[in-house]
Amino acid sequence: xxxxxxxxxxxxxxxxxxxxxxxxxxxxxxxxxxxxxxxxxxxxxxxxxxxxxxxxxxxxxxxxxxxxxxxxxxxxxxxxxxxxxxxxxxxxxxxxxxxxxxxxxxxxxxxxxxxxxxxxxxxxxxxxxxxxxxxxxxxxxxxxxxxxxxxxxxxxxxxxxxxxxxxxxxxxxxxxxxxxxxxxxxxxxxxxxxxxxxxxxxxxxxxx
Amino acid sequence: xxxxxxxxxxxxxxxxxxxxxxxxxxxxxxxxxxxxxxxxxxxxxxxxxxxxxxxxxxxxxxxxxxxxxxxxxxxxxxxxxxxxxxxxxxxxxxxxxxxxxxxxxxxxxxxxxxxxxxxxxxxxxxxxxxxxxxxxxxxxxxxxxxxxxxxxxxxxxxxxxxxxxxxxxxxxxxxxxxxxxxxxxxxxxxxxxxxxxxxxxxxxxxxx
DNA sequence: GTCTATACTGAGATAGAC
DNA sequence: GTCTATCTCAGTATAGAC
Numbered sequence: 408x409x410x411x412x413x414x415x416x417x418x419x420x421x422x423x424x425x426x427x428x429x430x431x432x433x434x435x436x437x438x439x440x441x442x443x444x445x446x447x448x449x450x451x452x453x454x455x456x457x458x459x460x461x462x463x464x465x466x467x468x469x470x471x472x473x474x475x476x477x478x479x480x481x482x483x484x485x486x487x488x489x490x491x492x493x494x495x496x497x498x499x500x501x502x503x504x505x506x507x508x509x510x511x512x513x514x515x516x517x518x519x520x521x522x523x524x525x526x527x528x529x530x531x532x533x534x535x536x537x538x539x540x541x542x543x544x545x546x547x548x549x550x551x552x553x554x555x556x557x558x559x560x561x562x563x564x565x566x567x568x569x570x571x572x573x574x575x576x577x578x579x580x581x582x583x584x585x586x587x588x589x590x591x592x593x594x595x596x597x598x599x600x601x602x603x604x605x606x607x608x609x610x611x612x613x614x615x
Numbered sequence: 616x617x618x619x620x621x622x623x624x625x626x627x628x629x630x631x632x633x634x635x636x637x638x639x640x641x642x643x644x645x646x647x648x649x650x651x652x653x654x655x656x657x658x659x660x661x662x663x664x665x666x667x668x669x670x671x672x673x674x675x676x677x678x679x680x681x682x683x684x685x686x687x688x689x690x691x692x693x694x695x696x697x698x699x700x701x702x703x704x705x706x707x708x709x710x711x712x713x714x715x716x717x718x719x720x721x722x723x724x725x726x727x728x729x730x731x732x733x734x735x736x737x738x739x740x741x742x743x744x745x746x747x748x749x750x751x752x753x754x755x756x757x758x759x760x761x762x763x764x765x766x767x768x769x770x771x772x773x774x775x776x777x778x779x780x781x782x783x784x785x786x787x788x789x790x791x792x793x794x795x796x797x798x799x800x801x802x803x804x805x806x807x808x809x810x811x812x813x814x815x816x817x818x819x820x821x822x823x
Numbered sequence: 824g825t826c827t828a829t830a831c832t833g834a835g836a837t838a839g840a841c
Numbered sequence: 842g843t844c845t846a847t848c849t850c851a852g853t854a855t856a857g858a859c
Contacts, residue, residue, distance in 0.1 A: 411825080411826080429637050432850080432851060432852080433851080433852065433853090434850080434851075434852090442826085443826060443827055443828080444827090444828090444852095444853095445826070445827065445828080445829095445853095445854085445855085446825080446826060446827085448852090448853070448854075449824095449825070449826070450825090453852080453853080454852065454853090555800065558797070558800045558804075559800075559804055561777070561778070561781075562774045562777070562778070562800075562801070562804050562805075564777065565773055565774045565775075565776065565777025565778060565781070566770045566773045566774050566777075567773075568773065568777060569769070569770070569772065569773025569774070569776060569777065570769070570770070570773060573769075573773075588814075589766070591814040592763065592766050592767075592770075592814050593770070594814075595811045595812065595813075595814045596766075596767055596770050596808040596809075596811055597770075597808060598811065599807040599808040599809070599810060599811025599812075600804040600805060600807040600808035600811075601804075601807070602807060603803045603804055603806065603807025603808075604803065604807075605803075606796075606799045606800050606802075606803045616842080616843090619842085619843085640833080640834060640835085641834080641835065641836095642833080642834075642835090650843090651843065651844050651845090652835090652836090652844085652845095653836090653837080653843070653844060653845085654842085654843065654844085655835095656835085656836065656837075657842070657843075658842095661835080661836080662835065662836095
């Protein structure tokens with residue numbers, strides 16, 4: 408039955424989100440899903456492939472929304488550059504919105520960049536989006552060199568990942584309305600960072 | 616022998632750094648160190664406790680340097696607030712410097728915030744430093760509310776962690792002289808973010 | 824094509840002899 | 842303090858039932 412595959416996907420997604428990828432065993436998943444152990448390897452081949460399918464299922468709509476939002480802002484800008492804040496909003500909102508609704512989503516997606524592994528998975532599912540947004544940022548911040556821009560985009564990813572998979576000690580999670588405050592804080596912080604004066608004098612980059 | 620304990624510590628630190636914590640087995644460690652499997656459990660109790668000891672050994676001098684640098688800057692400021700850039704420099708330099716010398720250090724320390732994340736370990740070893748630096752930031756940025764400040768400090772940690780455990784695709788690592796360029800970029804980006812105008816306008820959380 | 828039962832290898836942990 | 846032997850549980854692989 409294809410129902411089996413869906414049940415594995417749903418259950419694994421939930422457990423990975425709650426406990427993390429490494430801490431969740433396949434036997435836990437099959438017990439909760441009520442399926443056989445070998446069914447996982449029949450449908451997915453390996454634990455890592457299972458994770459890959461889950462990521463894909465989650466990332467695809469997020470990335471689509473991101474691109475749609477960015478394109479809408481670009482249309483509104485009518486050929487001119489889109490403001491940094493808008494670009495960040497387009498990039499962050501679809502992800503944060505899901506975290507707000509489903510907390511399990513946060514750990515799962517946030518950990519992708521942290522759990523050490525699967526840089527290949529991240530690369531595969533998010534690379535084209537990153538390229539698209541870096542291009543928009545380059546137009547918004549023409550004074551930054553490509554190298555500088557790449558690093559700043561990298562910093563943005565790091566902040567987002569950390570925000571999605573952890574939280575400040577004292578404060579509540581990203582759930583519910585809190586998420587929108589966090590989004591505002593993120594956009595403010597990151598746009599401040601992106602707009603900071605470049606550190607390099609173009610060309611040599613050695614003197615400060 | 617005490618030598619056994621040291622040998623385990625050194626070997627495990629190297630292997631954790633090279634392959635990550637989860638991907639390194641105790642049997643790998645004992646083979647490389649030339650000791651018995653049970654010796655690890657005798658001296659450390661568990662794999663996680665072993666990691667904890669390694670972290671402690673590494674984190675202690677880093678944190679001491681951080682506090683020393685901060686205190687030096689505070690003395691130079693003569694009672695007044697220390698500039699945001701200086702605070703960031705004091706916080707980031709000791710860690711980045713070690714990454715520059717020992718790349719294995721990066722994966723190990725950077726992953727603490729991402730991998731299966733022993734929040735207890737991080738909490739234990741870095742909490743007092745975080746409090747100290749947050750205090751300095753509060754004096755440097757008096758216009759920010761405590762909540763806003765906490766979030767921004769959280770964003771700083773995220774950016775640093777991501778930078779220490781990953782790297783932009785095209786670019787080289789943090790090794791050697793590259794590290795100082797990265798440090799400059801980090802300070803520029805993060806100070807821009809920290810200095811951004813506060814986002815709080817509505818009264819829902821300002822009064823607390 | 825799907826799924827079940829079962830076996831295989833290697834992981835971390837532990838008890839007890841020395 | 843150290844080591845051997847052993848336990849449990851992980852991910853994986855395969856043979857065969859429907």
